[in-house]
Amino acid sequence: MQTSMTMMSTTSGPKPLSIVDQRRATIVPINPPTEEDVGDKSSTCGTLLIFLSVALVILTLPFSLFVCFKVVQEYERAVIFRLGRLMQGGAKGPGIFFILPCIDSYARVDLRTRTYDVPPQEVLTKDSVTVSVDAVVYYRVSNATVSIANVENAHHSTRLLAQTTLRNTMGTRHLHEILSERVSISGSMQVQLDEATDAWGIKVERVEIKDVRLPVQLQRAMAAEAEAAREARAKVIAAEGEQKASKALREASEVIGGSPAALQLRYLQTLSTISAEKNSTIVFPLPIDLITYFLKTNDENTKQNAKAAAAAIARTTVEAIAQQQQSTAM
Incomplete structure (x- = not known):
């Protein structure tokens, strides 16, 4: 009984510590230095260096x-x-x-304004047309401290951002928008660049799209379309002019046909126009009513009288033409 009790008391006691545990127990934990301690030491060292x-x-x-x-x-x-x-x-x-x-x-x-020519960028538009677009960006440093402390190279970063912004903006537009809405696209790019570069101390003042180059085949197709449109407009204008001219001639013929005096005046104007030309041959137009009278009459005396009257009219007209030519020559 005593032996068993001795064994139980021996087994139930605390276990002895190993060598590793003993060494761990002797290690004193070291707390890392705080920012205040580092700041105090650096300020002390900085003060000493400034003094030196x-x-x-x-x-x-x-x-x-x-x-x-x-x-x-x-x-x-x-x-x-x-x-x-x-x-x-x-x-x-x-x-x-x-x-x-x-x-x-x-x-x-x-701090002066700088100019950056954006190289031509190959862009696929929203309607699947490949175009080459280049632009000009005007920018300046607005905050010198921020441009040095916040970014490694503010100018290089701004130029790279201008290239990517140009490609992204053009990729969301149709071809007709790129060709006709350059001002609005430039304004949109300027706002985007200005917001993105504000954290770098950069102010983007202006963005201008220089040129939009299209593929050769597309240029030919657009030129053919423009030529067809011009021809169509020319035909429409010519048709409208002929319509107005025919209407004016119809109204003039109605007025002349209703007034014998107007017809005679037109006849004299025609003779005056013919006499004004310097030709050796003069074409004398006979009145159509006189020719009709010759064809209808059967009486010889009447025909002779009519011929005499026609000859008198011809002589009078020739004399008038001669006088007109003399006055014109003088």
Whole structure:
């Protein structure tokens, strides 16, 4: 009984720790440094470096002034970094500004408007027509600090975005819209680019579509269609003119037929027109009523009288024509 109780008490006691467990128990947990601790250390180190830089400037006077003072033009801004961080106050310029050697660096940013010719882009329109479109983009840097800190190369990024925006915009339009609505398409592209590049400190001022080149076969088909349309319009105009002319002639014939005096006046006008021409041969038109009278009459005396009257009319007319020609020659 005592032996069994001794064995039970021995087995029920705590187990001894292994060597690995003992080493783990001796390890003290290390907490990672917080941002405040890192900030305090970096600020302390930064203050020390600034003090050393100022001391270097003082010791190397006046030669250090050529390194510390910089000038930017009216159209430029300087974005200054001190120990890798943007300095407060934004971009400097225009004019003169001061930097500390060894710890300050700066980047010049040009604020003038730039022009980018978008290369011709092969685009498949909404109605499955392949066209080549190129454009011009006018943009400038509106925020120098953002253009340096938020994007690696603001100008290159803007140009790539202009190419993709041109392809995407043209791909959603029909061919007739691209040819006839260039102004609205340019405005839509300008709004899209301006919104996308605002986070890069870029302002897109204007977008212009330069040229839309169509395939040769499509150009020929459109030219043939335009030629057919022009011919159709010409035929319609000619038909309308003939209709108006025939109507005017009909009205004139009605007026002349109802008035013998008007017919005689028209006859004299015709003779005057013939006499005005410088021809050796003069065609003398006989009145149709006189010829009809010759054909109908059977009396010899009447025929002779009619012939004499016709000869008298002819002489009178020839004399009038001669006088008309003399007056014209004078």
